[in-house]
Amino acid sequence: MAEKTDVVIIGAGAAGMMCAIEAGKRGRRVAVLDHAKAPGEKIRISGGGRCNFTNIHAGPKNFLSTNPHFSKSALARYTPRDFLALVEKHGIAWHEKTLGQLFCDHSAKDIIKMLLSEMRDVHADLRLETAIESVERHGAGFRVMTGEGPIDAQSLVVASGGKSIPKMGATGLAYRIAEQFGLGLIETRPGLVPLTLDPAQLEAIGELAGVAADAEARSGKTAFREAVLITHRGLSGPAILQISSYWREGQEIVLRLMPDIDIAAILKEIRRTHGKQAVQTALGDILPRRLAQFFADGAKLTGRQLADLSDKAINQLATSIQAWTIKPAGSEGYRTAEVTLGGVDTNGLDSKTMQAKAVPGLYFVGECVDVTGWLGGYNFQWAWASGFAAGQDA
């Protein structure tokens, strides 16, 4: 005999727990199944352990999707202020770090405790270390075969996340279920991920590993202004993670270091007032020292005085720094990617409820859907908002 419940949610991550809370508030009997030992593992490690739980400015423009309008409805119905009200109701201290990014003052575990407490209040049944063997249509509902036996439910919510960080239990189950029920998939790829360089490029910039600088990173028409970090494998830092979601293999990225200043104009002014200054010394007042040396060497100007440089030579030097063009070899892949781009095609989903249009009772929420946020709390906001939307309907 199969056990019976109203709603089965696969995945006790951000989206699944939010959905459980909301469906439970409507009086639905909810079972949340997860193969992991603990719920919300990605919440626990997020934001350096402090969870960047939302972004106060989050709106549809901060998300990548084949259908940029799809996220509008869910984001409008559950806003960053709504999540903040929940955080405050639980007395969790928070702060804005930068650019609207809200973090816990103490620990990401406070967010997990908050969600678990809300789930307990509505008697949502959390079952960890539960393997999902198969999912099938059963009458008007669904039968989920688990390692502990079958469960029948009227509604099935798939909240099992994307492919990022397989070490933490990411499986791609959501995509298999979507395919099984005839939903389309948008090709998946790693997002918010460091970019790698080939061995020759690494040898050229190897000595810069560990250097960080303020920059604008551009790929095509999209640019992000934040820090860039040079590593032993290639490029990282927030500006690179952001642009990685837009970058495609074979494309170049252009870095404008120190985007607020006109390096050519400054060097010309120093040439006028302190013409005897060496190029690398002058650059050292503008850029981190190792970068200054790198660009002076690259232009074969180390040891030369500024007074010896023509306008053309100064302009070329400045361009090498403020239009630094790099062709990454690849990315670090799902091993370190914070998110998975692509996923369940939104064409097959109702944007108000996240229900599959052709399969009544089947819902997809969170990262498995083809809606991916920028770095900075947007991905959790999508998880809360899409989980909330399904929780009103499932």
Ligand code: FDA
């Ligand atoms: P999520 O991946 O959270 O949950 C899916 C759940 O399903 C997991 O509990 C998993 O165990 C379970 N599951 C998977 N396959 C299963 C199977 N076959 N059977 C049973 N259960 C299964 N975002 C943000 O906004 N702010 C931030 O600070 C960060 N920081 C951050 C750091 C790092 C290191 C990473 C990797 C990611 C972030 N993110 C982030 C992104 C954020 O973590 C992500 O967008 C959300 O966790 C997605 O929530 P979901 O609930 O959709 O999936």
